Amino acid sequence: MDFDWMKVPYALLTLFIVFNFGLLQTALIQKIAARVGRRHGIPVWQNYIDLIKNYGQRSSITHGVMFYLGPVFRLSGGVGLLLFVPSLYGSEMFSNFSFAGDLILALYFVFFGTLGMALGAGESGHPHAAIGVSRGLAQVTAAELPFALAVFSVALQYQTLSVTEIVAAQQGGFLNWTVFTNPLAVTAAMLSFLGSMMRPPFDVVLAPQEIPIGPPTEYHSSYLALMQTNRAIFPVAKIVIYMNLFFGGATIWPEFFLKVFCIYLWSAFVGVVFPRFRVEQSIRWFLIWAVPIGVLSILIL
Amino acid sequence: MKPELMKRMVKGPDGLEFEVEPLRDYYCEAAPTVMPGAYIKIVEDLFNWARSESIWILGFGTGCGAIEMRPLMTPRFDAYRYGVQWRPTPRQANLFIISGYLSVKTLKRAIRSYEQMQSPKYVIGLGSCTINGGMYWDSYNTIKRLDDYLPVDLYIAGCMPRPEALLAGFEDLKKIIRAGKGEGANQYAANFDWYKANQKKVIHDWDMPDYNW
Ligand code: SF4
Numbered sequence: 001m002d003f004d005w006m007k008v009p010y011a012l013l014t015l016f017i018v019f020n021f022g023l024l025q026t027a028l029i030q031k032i033a034a035r036v037g038r039r040h041g042i043p044v045w046q047n048y049i050d051l052i053k054n055y056g057q058r059s060s061i062t063h064g065v066m067f068y069l070g071p072v073f074r075l076s077g078g079v080g081l082l083l084f085v086p087s088l089y090g091s092e093m094f095s096n097f098s099f100a101g102d103l104i105l106a107l108y109f110v111f112f113g114t115l116g117m118a119l120g121a122g123e124s125g126h127p128h129a130a131i132g133v134s135r136g137l138a139q140v141t142a143a144e145l146p147f148a149l150a151v152f153s154v155a156l157q158y159q160t161l162s163v164t165e166i167v168a169a170q171q172g173g174f175l176n177w178t179v180f181t182n183p184l185a186v187t188a189a190m191l192s193f194l195g196s197m198m199r200p201p202f203d204v205v206l207a208p209q210e211i212p213i214g215p216p217t218e219y220h221s222s223y224l225a226l227m228q229t230n231r232a233i234f235p236v237a238k239i240v241i242y243m244n245l246f247f248g249g250a251t252i253w254p255e256f257f258l259k260v261f262c263i264y265l266w267s268a269f270v271g272v273v274f275p276r277f278r279v280e281q282s283i284r285w286f287l288i289w290a291v292p293i294g295v296l297s298i299l300i301l
Numbered sequence: 302m303k304p305e306l307m308k309r310m311v312k313g314p315d316g317l318e319f320e321v322e323p324l325r326d327y328y329c330e331a332a333p334t335v336m337p338g339a340y341i342k343i344v345e346d347l348f349n350w351a352r353s354e355s356i357w358i359l360g361f362g363t364g365c366g367a368i369e370m371r372p373l374m375t376p377r378f379d380a381y382r383y384g385v386q387w388r389p390t391p392r393q394a395n396l397f398i399i400s401g402y403l404s405v406k407t408l409k410r411a412i413r414s415y416e417q418m419q420s421p422k423y424v425i426g427l428g429s430c431t432i433n434g435g436m437y438w439d440s441y442n443t444i445k446r447l448d449d450y451l452p453v454d455l456y457i458a459g460c461m462p463r464p465e466a467l468l469a470g471f472e473d474l475k476k477i478i479r480a481g482k483g484e485g486a487n488q489y490a491a492n493f494d495w496y497k498a499n500q501k502k503v504i505h506d507w508d509m510p511d512y513n514w
Contacts, residue, residue: 034379034381037376038376039375039376039379039381040379040381040382041379041381041382042381042382042384042386043382043384046354046355046384049351049354049355049384050351050355052347052348052351052355053348053351053352053354053355053395056339056347056348056351056352057419057420057421058336058338058419058420058421058486059336059419059420059486060419061419213388213389213390216393217390217392218390218392219392219393220392220393220419221419224393
């Protein structure tokens, strides 16, 4: 099999663009949330400064090998997710390493980072980290369920497991998007989306007030900086999948930015309106509201 | 020393007996070292600028002054505008605000929290109590001069200072950091014995290792 080496620098370029976009976008969303609380909130470039500072910390201590690997796994989960789905449909430069059947791989990568984090945080030995991780795994698992159902539904609908082909099938007018051709699946997936963005009402995993601050309690300096890098990349990568599967993908960067931002705004919008769920409440919520919709979307097809 | 901190044999749930020595098992005992900045000056300047613009405060309130830190998160004062944020864990924090009188019991916790923070780290003494004891100058169980126990970068005087004074204090701290003078962590490491002797003079039930992080 011959491999087109030009793909590598192109993929790195995608990564660079997405990284910067992610940093600005998270700050902007935070600013919007602050505005709702009538504050000014952080400056939009604050994330860059935090990142430089954390990489510039002089001391850092480790709790063992897995403690190192936790953030690394997490980052590779985010980067892997991004690199194996096409960011821009029909673009030679920005379709990255996508291949037939990449949908399954993407699903796997969504979960990969969380598992890595669980191992790393477990090794840190802090009780709050252990509580946070067990809450996180329970909640993410419950939230992944409707998403997986939605993905199966979409895969059945288009009879393919390749993200590129699914995007191709949605081209030609927005009425071809999955939102309009398979609204139930998209509803289930968008409900699941709320659960994985770590924003209220599903942010009990981090819960700064009671288990400060959950899994990353012991992480600091460059470990934390790695995780911040991932926090910029991972949401965008995840939203790219949503965009490709349900909202017709994007063909140019401005369209990409706009769609990703709007999808992210959905979780921020819900977040500023609703208070926090406890873990068992959120799991019940996913099982009662989101999963049946997902099942229904498969049955109706 | 408390009995739960003694070296002892413990029987695990699977019937296995093993030895536990809490002071060694739970803490790292290595003393702090003086850590130089980056070799190239311009890199260190960049880091210092970033440190000054991204101050993460440890959410630990000690005296009455702690009540003055809360309004900073509200719409009225909103310290987030200036790059000041709160972190709930000492590992991620850079700035420790001792917000008022410090009883000996709290001092112990303050020292542990301070030592868990990663260098470079800064300490602000808020209120007159941290400067000379303030209105607790003759109290039997509060410390009088914070600087004897932890390296203080900046004092904010008043009893109690208003949130505006804190904001002004942050701006001054930024100037100190940017000038490369916020080296409290190194000062602590260099004069470690002196600080420890002072701390042990007031803390009588010292049941932790000399350095714990
Ligand atoms: S300086 Fe005044 S307000 Fe502050 S802790 Fe002391 S007595 Fe309380």
